[in-house]
Amino acid sequence: YVTNIRLEEKDESLEKVQMALIVSGAIHLATIANHPRVVIRYVVDDDEKKWPLIKKYWRLNDTEFISSKDSNKVFQDPKVQAVIVASPTPSHEETVKGALKHGKHVFCEKPVAQDIASSERCYQQAKNSGKTLFCAFNRRFDPAYSLLKKRVRQGEVGHVQTIKVCSRDSPLPSIEYLSTSGGIFHDCAVHDIDIMCWVLGEYPCRVSAHVYAHTPEIAALDDHDTVAVVLSFPSGTLGMIDLSRNSTYGYDQRLEAFGARGMLVCDNERPMCGMTSEKGLRGALHEPIYFSFPSRYMLAYEYEMEHFLRVLDGKEEMQVQGHETLAVSKIASACEESARTGKSVELTWGPQDLPPK
Template sequence: MKKVKLVLIGYGRIGKIHFQNIISDPSVELAAVIESERQSVLFTRPFDYPVYTSLESYLYQNSSIPEDQLCGVIISTPTPTHHDLTKLALNHRLAVFCEKPLSTLESEIKHLFSISQTHHLPLFCAFHRRFDPSFLELKRSILNNYIGRIHYLHSVSRDHPFPPLFFLSSSGGIFQDCCVHDIDMHCWLLNEYPSRVYVSGKAWHPDLARSNDFDSVVINLEYPSGVTSVIHVERYASYGYDQRVEVFGEDGMLCVENPHQNSLVKYHKESIKRSPLHPSFEQRYSAAYKAEMSCFINMMRNASNEDMFDDEYKQERNCYSCQDPIHCAITKDEIVRNCVIAEACAASVRLKQAVTIHYELGSEFYKNIGSEYLLATSDATTG
């Protein structure tokens, strides 16, 4: 079996999680860490790994890949850097694991996948919630028709602690950075995409208001089947990291509740007490982060299978990396549609009206759309 070598790019909040998961896997070698000059001082013993300040400098000093090795990069840098780093890595024949979004432009996403397919390299966009054990069981219950025909889906995503402002300023906005996780979850669970969206939002934090972003949004999604789903996202919940999903159907209801820091419940004649919620995403999704990294490593080992780069193959077969009947890793088409939906959400809240989603128009259309066209479309539809 060929050895897997990974280069970690970025040692921020999510980079630290990937760092620990990589070094704890005996089948993987951490070849290097890439971080800015300011952050590279963090890497001192006992973590004896080479540190570079750019991917270009690493590639200059490591220009050839031995035939007995599989090499890839883990991109956990700010959103605006994702596209260029992914493109550079793929063009140097490196498999890529990249935090979402690959880009907020559909044309760039498609181009990156074109490069990966040309070179037969895995391109993995990290939507970690698909790998969470509770959400996997929820998906499995839906597939097994446990509650019959679905009528309604509702999710709550409330962050804790409040993200640093320097992160929010380069995150791409609440819809592409935060809400896209819930958008992906809803489409994945329902196995269909919304045709219409209406969004309301509020910026309670003054700095977000000044930057035309939001920290509180409610997204209403309508689907061709008649199902309605609602997403409530908050950048901050004072009581802990709050992530819940409810699916209501004709024969019952499925719920994923919040896990607590431990399962002890204290019953007393005066009160009932239990431990707090997890403080942040690192604890809540620790198992999911390990599972998605394992999936990517398996993708690297299976990269010789040309079928794995075909979207129809991915949808119709067991997961090509872990062989689970539930396909966890996201496909190119799913990433593109998530991007379109997120931009349609941004257009809806910006224009204060419902938006009909035409996927063939692409995310760029909704990013730049004007109120005159939407109003004309609405009039034509109602007329």
């Protein structure tokens, strides 16, 4: 199920793509620094103390490091073809629109912007500029989730009666990060909402969310660290999301689709596959699951970047369309409203909102 994407792209006729990375997130930096088709022209990061270490570690001798106050240099450089936006969410709209206005393709970490209206403006700018705006919902590119979706759509479990997602973060993000994250629904739950709707091929007509903050520092931000959401879909499927900011035993990522003919499960992956069975009451001991998202979704990050490059080459249609991203934001906002009011929230969709079959 996993192909060697690097060898497949060993085509001398394909031109290298010159990119700028706005904020040196370790995930995307690792992905593009090792990619044979990518030239990193700029890294935009305000932590100047990290520059020499990053430059040396990733052998970026020809890459220019600049601070965010000089980011216009990226937009003005005609050699930059694409910009990766991994900066804090409040800066997304200005950065995305600035890159698009100057003729750059954009690979943007979710969410595209802080709210639906600003996200719509970004997609409108992409349309006006004739450039690609890709929202990085990376879990769609994970081999395990992709296979589960394929099997669900082929009808292996019949009509899906319930679909459950468990998503527990590890480690607890810093308060500095959380203060600009946009809240647990738009920062975390959007991944779970997107993967659930993507697997089912439909959007919910009703959501009900319940929340709590066990961490005082998170409560002080008027945010939450524990969430339970029930989503009702037009087909009769019930969806459940179990979400936590802090799992002490590792990065807990599971998905279950239960139907009339059986059940499909994406369970936690383990870097070491051993299991010990002992005499007595201790039973079976499993090796730990992955510690955090960079290791668990390493292949997904590579695959989504490869997809982005193929879209730029005209070889593939973009798999995360603008209306899908906006729909996920709409659902996340409805969950926020439900958590705030303590009531279920109804959702209506027009023909233009429906996900691709």
